[in-house]
Amino acid sequence: MNEKPAARGFGARLGLLARLAVGAMFIYLGFLKLQDPVAFLKILRIYDLFPQRAYWLMNLTVAALPWMEIACGLLLILGVAVRGTALLMLLLLAGFTFAIYSRAGVLQAEQQISFCSIAFDCGCGTGVVNACGKLTENGALMLACVLSIAVGARRYCLLGRPGA
Amino acid sequence: MSFMQEVRRTLLEFLIVGAATLGLGLLANGLNEDGLSLGKNYFGVVLKPASETDSAPAENQAQPDQAPAEDDVIATVSARLRETGLQPIDHDSVVELFEHPDREAGLIVFVDARNDEHYRAGHIPGAYQFDHFHLDRYVNDVMPVLETAEKVVVYCYGKDCTDSEITATYLINFGVDRKLVSIYVGGIQSWCEAGFQVETGERDSGALQECER
Numbered sequence: 343m344n345e346k347p348a349a350r351g352f353g354a355r356l357g358l359l360a361r362l363a364v365g366a367m368f369i370y371l372g373f374l375k376l377q378d379p380v381a382f383l384k385i386l387r388i389y390d391l392f393p394q395r396a397y398w399l400m401n402l403t404v405a406a407l408p409w410m411e412i413a414c415g416l417l418l419i420l421g422v423a424v425r426g427t428a429l430l431m432l433l434l435l436a437g438f439t440f441a442i443y444s445r446a447g448v449l450q451a452e453q454q455i456s457f458c459s460i461a462f463d464c465g466c467g468t469g470v471v472n473a474c475g476k477l478t479e480n481g482a483l484m485l486a487c488v489l490s491i492a493v494g495a496r497r498y499c500l501l502g503r504p505g506a
Numbered sequence: 507m508s509f510m511q512e513v514r515r516t517l518l519e520f521l522i523v524g525a526a527t528l529g530l531g532l533l534a535n536g537l538n539e540d541g542l543s544l545g546k547n548y549f550g551v552v553l554k555p556a557s558e559t560d561s562a563p564a565e566n567q568a569q570p571d572q573a574p575a576e577d578d579v580i581a582t583v584s585a586r587l588r589e590t591g592l593q594p595i596d597h598d599s600v601v602e603l604f605e606h607p608d609r610e611a612g613l614i615v616f617v618d619a620r621n622d623e624h625y626r627a628g629h630i631p632g633a634y635q636f637d638h639f640h641l642d643r644y645v646n647d648v649m650p651v652l653e654t655a656e657k658v659v660v661y662c663y664g665k666d667c668t669d670s671e672i673t674a675t676y677l678i679n680f681g682v683d684r685k686l687v688s689i690y691v692g693g694i695q696s697w698c699e700a701g702f703q704v705e706t707g708e709r710d711s712g713a714l715q716e717c718e719r
Contacts, residue, residue, distance in 0.1 A: 379542055380621060380639045387549060397547040405542050406531025413527040426519020491516070
């Protein structure tokens with residue numbers, strides 16, 4: 343690649359910023375969810391994502407997800423397995439976004455108000471949020487994940503791959 | 507490193523990170539005393555079928571035509587409870603029971619189905635806590651009290667919260683006569699809206715105060 347050093351430096355800094363932002367956000371949200379697993383379980387139930395017989399899957403999600411978020415956040419910040427971690431977070435965020443969009447749609451139909459007026463506790467850990475605001479936030483985080491995957495582990499990484 | 511190698515490496519990282527963090531999550535949950543039991547269906551408790559020794563549910567509480575003050579949510583929840591064989595009870599009947607001398611004698615028992623934080627922040631004075639997510643913490647203390655009770659009122663936050671319903675189902679399945687168990691559908695929300703005081707901290711702490719709005 344005949345990439346100019348300045349461009350490489352800019353890309354690396356942008357990648358660093360992206361993974362720091364996503365990492366910090368996931369650590370924060372993971373800690374919030376850990377504070378009250380039962381509350382998280384109750385909210386997850388409202389989403390009706392799992393068949394009733396697969397209650398263990400809902401329990402598994404509630405038990406493991408906050409720790410996964412914290413661990414992935416740390417890996418991104420430290421720059422360990424950046425692309426794989428960012429891909430995992432991207433898929434998680436895609437799932438969250440779909441669930442929030444679907445739930446907000448249900449609430450919109452019930453309440454007969456505009457989509458961006460819908461506010462509800464999404465189970466994200468931050469309490470009641472505006473649907474449009476949360477979807478925008480998730481979109482930005484997904485973009486940051488894509489950026490992290492694209493840039494990968496080059497500089498500012500604990501276990502970076504300078505040649506990658 | 508070629509593009510395909512990068513892709514393969516990324517997918518490998520994805521799998522390793524996914525498996526490792528999932529394992530970490532399960533381990534941490536297992537070590538946490540407030541962690542969830544993965545094999546327990548927290549919302550799936552089913553009311554046992556009524557046996558010949560069980561009394562039929564009382565017919566005199568919170569019937570739709572007797573509850574003009576109930577809002578739509580309370581009416582809907584009450585109807586659903588009746589369909590599942592549970593008895594809803596309206597706010598006025600709850601107040602009557604609360605003020606009845608039998609409550610002081612332990613014959614009328616209030617059961618709060620909410621978690622520690624909410625219970626300690628304010629519960630109906632004298633109510634026992636019975637959080638169904640942590641049954642083992644409460645069964646030994648509460649069940650002996652209910653054995654001699656003549657009326658049991660279970661409540662949670664109110665309206666569409668389901669903790670009181672699940673807790674009442676557990677109590678009946680544990681042996682409390684279903685005729686004695688009623689669900690205060692309005693819950694602590696209706697209690698507070700009506701201007702009644704709550705007790706903070708432990709049961710019988712005596713620390714009464716207005717509800718925080």
